[in-house]
Amino acid sequence: MINWKVRFRNRNWVIAFISQLLIVAQLVLAALNSLHITDFQLTDAIQSNIIALANAVFVLLSMLGLVQDPTTKGYGDSDRALKYEDPN
Structure with missing residues (x-):
């Protein structure tokens, strides 16, 4: 579960x-556009x-380390972060 509010x-x-x-x-x-659903084309x-x-x-x-959280394993939030x- 991800704590979106935080x-x-x-x-x-x-x-x-x-x-x-x-x-x-x-x-x-x-x-x-490729499916011809819209005519908008860049x-x-x-x-x-x-x-x-x-x-x-x-x-x-990514280079600044802002995209991934190195303190947790995988993509979810740690138990501590969920609280x-x-x-923090």
């Missing part, structure tokens, strides 16, 4: 989450710029 109070986690949402949004738009120039920007933000956040009321 995560959304953590500014660094929110920044990483938003960068990942941008990547997912781009992939969804590309999929909808040009190659705009698409490569968006990918480059999102990748740069994501790599920077937080505020980010």
Whole structure:
């Protein structure tokens, strides 16, 4: 179980989450366009710029250690983190 209330109070986690949402949004738009569900199409120039920007933000956040929590094993929160009321 993930403690979302604490995560959304953590500014660094929110920044990483938003960068990942941008990547997912781009992939969804590309999929909808390839299935001819929508006519919205990103040009190659705009698409490569968006990918480059999102990748740069994501790599920077990963290098700073803000994307993964090195104190827990796997992707879940530790028992201690689940009891937080505020980010520790």
